[in-house]
Amino acid sequence: MINSARAAIADFLGCDNDEMVLGANMTTLTFSVSPAIGRELQPGDQIIVTKLDHAANISPWCALKEKGVNIQVVDINIADCTLNLNDLAEKIHSHTKLVAVTYASNAVGTINGLAKIVKLAHAFGALVFVDAVHYSPHAPINLHHLDCNFLVCSAYKFFAPHVGILYGKREHLTRLTPYKVKPGSNEVPFKWETGTLNYEGLAGLVAIINYLAKLGCHVSPTLDNELLDSLIQADKEGLTTFHSPSFLTAPER
Numbered sequence: 001m002i003n004s005a006r007a008a009i010a011d012f013l014g015c016d017n018d019e020m021v022l023g024a025n026m027t028t029l030t031f032s033v034s035p036a037i038g039r040e041l042q043p044g045d046q047i048i049v050t051k052l053d054h055a056a057n058i059s060p061w062c063a064l065k066e067k068g069v070n071i072q073v074v075d076i077n078i079a080d081c082t083l084n085l086n087d088l089a090e091k092i093h094s095h096t097k098l099v100a101v102t103y104a105s106n107a108v109g110t111i112n113g114l115a116k117i118v119k120l121a122h123a124f125g126a127l128v129f130v131d132a133v134h135y136s137p138h139a140p141i142n143l144h145h146l147d148c149n150f151l152v153c154s155a156y157k158f159f160a161p162h163v164g165i166l167y168g169k170r171e172h173l174t175r176l177t178p179y180k181v182k183p184g185s186n187e188v189p190f191k192w193e194t195g196t197l198n199y200e201g202l203a204g205l206v207a208i209i210n211y212l213a214k215l216g217c218h219v220s221p222t223l224d225n226e227l228l229d230s231l232i233q234a235d236k237e238g239l240t241t242f243h244s245p246s247f248l249t250a251p252e253r
């Protein structure tokens with residue numbers, strides 16, 4: 001059962017079966033990776049997070065301040081709610097060890113151009129940790145192309161039960177040391193999986209991935225657009241709408 005879940009997730013994400021860690025949810029998995037990465041950091045090293053991100057991809061990194069790690073926060077462009085890539089380019093430097101960034105914002109729907117961000121971060125030798133929780137229900141992910149170092153998503157966002165999925169490049173999952181119980185496996189990816197997995201959740205996850213494959217799509221773009229239209233039409237008191245053409249026509253929308 002676990003093997004078929006790994007095979008289905010590998011198809012879903014475009015990665016290998018042993019490059020994924022199964023867990024409770026995105027937040028818990030991120031809180032298990034951050035201290036492992038923190039062990040490799042020195043006071044004065046820098047981690048970059050963004051204002052476009054969910055707290056689940058900010059707090060686990062801010063927790064490393066206690067090790068003397070400097071946290072920088074990349075701003076957004078207020079006019080269209082896109083990430084300010086100039087600000088990122090100004091903040092990144094040779095002591096930047098990791099950039100934590102969302103694939104898509106759960107608050108405003110912005111889709112980040114990850115290729116550019118990954119290229120920039122890697123040019124400075126920094127790892128990239130991607131939160132794909134909000135993106136994964138809407139469009140396919142291909143990790144072989146993305147080239148990020150880590151990516152997390154949460155199956156309940158694409159109609160499956162509560163299972164968290166962490167992708168990590170094999171080299172990182174192998175090199176880093178997680179918290180684990182002594183008798184647990186030291187092999188990748190099992191050394192990252194504490195306690196008993198959620199078997200019933202994983203069975204549901206396999207069924208959903210097969211269902212999505214049968215449909216041949218994720219959440220339909222037509223439905224997405226219909227929802228967006230009705231949201232804009234609603235324009236109720238207290239609802240801030242962004243009517244600027246650049247907001248609606250930017251490639252990140």
Ligand SMILES: Cc1ncc(COP(=O)(O)O)c(C=O)c1O
Nearest residue numbers: 025026027054056106133134154
């Ligand atoms: C963009 C984003 N990241 C992370 C999370 C946290 O996910 P989880 O509930 O799996 O910890 C959420 C939850 O809503 C989210 O929307």
